[in-house]
Amino acid sequence: MSDPVIGRRALLRGAGGLAALAALPSLAACGTGASRASAGGKGTGKTVIIRNSGGAYGEALQQAIYTPFTKETGIGVKATNLQGTQMLAQMKQGRPQFDLIDNSMQEYVKWESSNVLEKLDFDRIKSFKAAKLPMNMITEYSVAKSFYASVMAYRTDAFGGKKPGTWADFWDAKAFKGSRSMCNPDADLPELEFALLADGVPLDKLYPLDVDRAFRVMTRIRSDVKKFWDSGPLPGVLLSREEVTMSTVWHGRLDQLIKQGTPLAYQLDGARRQSQGLAIPKGAANQDAAYQLIDYSLRPEVQAALAKIYPSNPVVKSAYDKLSEKERAGLAGAPEYFDKGFDVDVNWWLTHEAAVTDRWLEWARG
Numbered sequence: 001m002s003d004p005v006i007g008r009r010a011l012l013r014g015a016g017g018l019a020a021l022a023a024l025p026s027l028a029a030c031g032t033g034a035s036r037a038s039a040g041g042k043g044t045g046k047t048v049i050i051r052n053s054g055g056a057y058g059e060a061l062q063q064a065i066y067t068p069f070t071k072e073t074g075i076g077v078k079a080t081n082l083q084g085t086q087m088l089a090q091m092k093q094g095r096p097q098f099d100l101i102d103n104s105m106q107e108y109v110k111w112e113s114s115n116v117l118e119k120l121d122f123d124r125i126k127s128f129k130a131a132k133l134p135m136n137m138i139t140e141y142s143v144a145k146s147f148y149a150s151v152m153a154y155r156t157d158a159f160g161g162k163k164p165g166t167w168a169d170f171w172d173a174k175a176f177k178g179s180r181s182m183c184n185p186d187a188d189l190p191e192l193e194f195a196l197l198a199d200g201v202p203l204d205k206l207y208p209l210d211v212d213r214a215f216r217v218m219t220r221i222r223s224d225v226k227k228f229w230d231s232g233p234l235p236g237v238l239l240s241r242e243e244v245t246m247s248t249v250w251h252g253r254l255d256q257l258i259k260q261g262t263p264l265a266y267q268l269d270g271a272r273r274q275s276q277g278l279a280i281p282k283g284a285a286n287q288d289a290a291y292q293l294i295d296y297s298l299r300p301e302v303q304a305a306l307a308k309i310y311p312s313n314p315v316v317k318s319a320y321d322k323l324s325e326k327e328r329a330g331l332a333g334a335p336e337y338f339d340k341g342f343d344v345d346v347n348w349w350l351t352h353e354a355a356v357t358d359r360w361l362e363w364a365r366g
Contacts, residue, residue, distance in 0.1 A: 061102070150248055268340055300319040
């Protein structure tokens, strides 16, 4: 999945899918399999190979996690950018060429039936108890380390000083004029939740999704949707060119445009959260080193370090205490925003994704 917020759907489909968290994301395709080794360290001669999605996300992981991990432990880190299908094929053969996986939590749930992941021994993750992760970010085989959020973005110069505040405003093309953009299932899960929130469904009553109601609501806005985006950068392109006035987007994807002065902003109410996590493949050659890297990644100061250089939301709440107010303002997971969003129901989507996607494709064709 390119970075967790780029091409995330590439990991969800077939042995690869959500992304983005791909992240996120996604959703840019996953990398080529080239490896990078972290420098420095105490010279132990040990190396852990981790699969991540590369790109800007991979570089941020190198800077914030892998390099300082090596300096502290002496364990080298190599990153490989295998696609989901490649990973699954290696694991099914019992010969994974990697010791640790950085991928969407939804993907791990999909793989459980294939019996390709190690059950985690959480006693070997020293930072786990102090992390106090919510139960929906933990499985027997994986543990979340960050999450991304899908949110609303808009042009601040488009509505005469008015600011859209809810998904109902996104659906109100009379009060907030202009074309919209929403995601294509090639990028992320169909955005049914946003339609239901626009129609008045409370955050805590979204699941199980009322699919018929969601598509009725989506039909009300269909003529205003100019483009369905299929890559992380596209919403920013459409907004900056004024081809649309509002778009769904992976939070953080517009940060550079905003810093450059483009009149754009996010609305975080109704943010849809999806988790990115770590898992160990069966047959990993360096299992002990993999556990040490998981342990290191869940430290609050390490989570905060990553968030400072990449729009990755820490899953460890205490990490936000190590961020400035300005830094937290760019994170949908910060305490001041968290209760305004919701977590994707992974099990619901695993059961219904294929049918919903088929229906979405028919709906989008009009």
